[in-house]
Amino acid sequence: MGQASSVFDRSKPKWCPGCGNFVVYSCLKDALEELGYRPEEIVVVCGIGCATFIWSYLNTNSLKALHGRVLPAATGVKLVKPSLKVLAVSGDGDAYSIGCGHLTHTARRNIDLTYIVIDNGIFGNTRGQPSPTTPYLSPTKISPRGWPEKPVDPLLLVAVSGATFIAQGYVGNPSSLREIFKKALKHRGFSLVNIVSVCPTFNPKRTITTIKEKILDVGLDSQRDLDEAVKLLLEARKAGRIPVGVIYSRDEPTYNDLLNANSDQKSIVPDLRVLEIALREFGLEIEC
Ligand SMILES: Cc1ncc(C[n+]2csc(CCOP(=O)(O)OP(=O)(O)O)c2C)c(N)n1
Numbered sequence: 288m289g290q291a292s293s294v295f296d297r298s299k300p301k302w303c304p305g306c307g308n309f310v311v312y313s314c315l316k317d318a319l320e321e322l323g324y325r326p327e328e329i330v331v332v333c334g335i336g337c338a339t340f341i342w343s344y345l346n347t348n349s350l351k352a353l354h355g356r357v358l359p360a361a362t363g364v365k366l367v368k369p370s371l372k373v374l375a376v377s378g379d380g381d382a383y384s385i386g387c388g389h390l391t392h393t394a395r396r397n398i399d400l401t402y403i404v405i406d407n408g409i410f411g412n413t414r415g416q417p418s419p420t421t422p423y424l425s426p427t428k429i430s431p432r433g434w435p436e437k438p439v440d441p442l443l444l445v446a447v448s449g450a451t452f453i454a455q456g457y458v459g460n461p462s463s464l465r466e467i468f469k470k471a472l473k474h475r476g477f478s479l480v481n482i483v484s485v486c487p488t489f490n491p492k493r494t495i496t497t498i499k500e501k502i503l504d505v506g507l508d509s510q511r512d513l514d515e516a517v518k519l520l521l522e523a524r525k526a527g528r529i530p531v532g533v534i535y536s537r538d539e540p541t542y543n544d545l546l547n548a549n550s551d552q553k554s555i556v557p558d559l560r561v562l563e564i565a566l567r568e569f570g571l572e573i574e575c
């Protein structure tokens with residue numbers, strides 16, 4: 288898996304030994320290659336954190352955004368360059384803490400991009416502080432007697448916000464993760480792939496083995512409606528299980544589709560002329 292050199296290799300990743308990011312990077316490259324993408328067709332938008340260094344290792348177009356501002360930047364790219372396949376990459380801190388507000392709005396707008404969140408349950412890059420997905424009451428380096436905040440459930444959050452594709456993978460099953468990526472990349476609209484991962488350096492108690500005990504395989508071909516998907520997520524949470532697979536998928540017009548709709552429908556979407564004029568100042572053209 289990902290051992291041979293790939294057209295998507297730019298430089299050798301430099302994460303800590305055993306970091307889950309290696310598995311994600313490798314599966315993502317494989318999925319892109321298997322779907323026949325070329326590097327110039329892809330743009331990777333990243334925030335700040337260890338996970339986000341994917342942008343510098345992957346041979347694609349890339350844009351480095353501020354911490355937590357990945358989705359507004361990725362939305363901007365999709366609006367002005369709809370022909371590009373847009374991938375956004377974050378860690379759980381970047382996505383669900385400082386960036387959490389953007390998550391719900393990008394989901395409800397059905398922006399056509401794939402959001403990959405590498406969820407290791409802590410802030411790795413800043414040396415192991417608790418994140419929004421740190422388990423309730425678990426000891427952390429700054430709260431040895433237990434972390435008092437209940438975790439965010441990103442899958443439920445995007446489900447009720449209007450996401451049209453929701454999946455979860457984990458780094459202990461690369462072949463499933465690769466297939467999940469392929470499904471998410473093929474989806475038209477906002478797709479979230481949350482990946483339960485490990486940071487052996489700052490979260491050593493979470494290992495592939497401790498994650499594996501909780502995995503609930505929900506398959507890759509979801510026929511669930513939204514009620515059934517939410518029920519599945521609530522039941523899994525109650526049972527302390529980690530659902531892995533494609534949880535929900537439906538077809539719906541994307542934000543770009545509505546921008547390109549016929550003249551009658553055009554009145555329901557914002558007028559982009561102001562943006563067009565501003566971008567022209569920088570020598571850029573909108574494609575929509
Ligand atoms: C505005 C701002 N606040 C805080 C930071 C410090 N900071 C850098 S990375 C990070 C969190 C990284 O955690 P996560 O997103 O979970 O990614 P990981 O490093 O675990 O992959 C923080 C708080 C920053 N760079 N900018």
Ligand code: SF4
Binds near residue numbers: 308411412
């Ligand atoms: S600190 Fe953790 S998340 Fe960051 S590279 Fe090392 S193992 Fe990976």
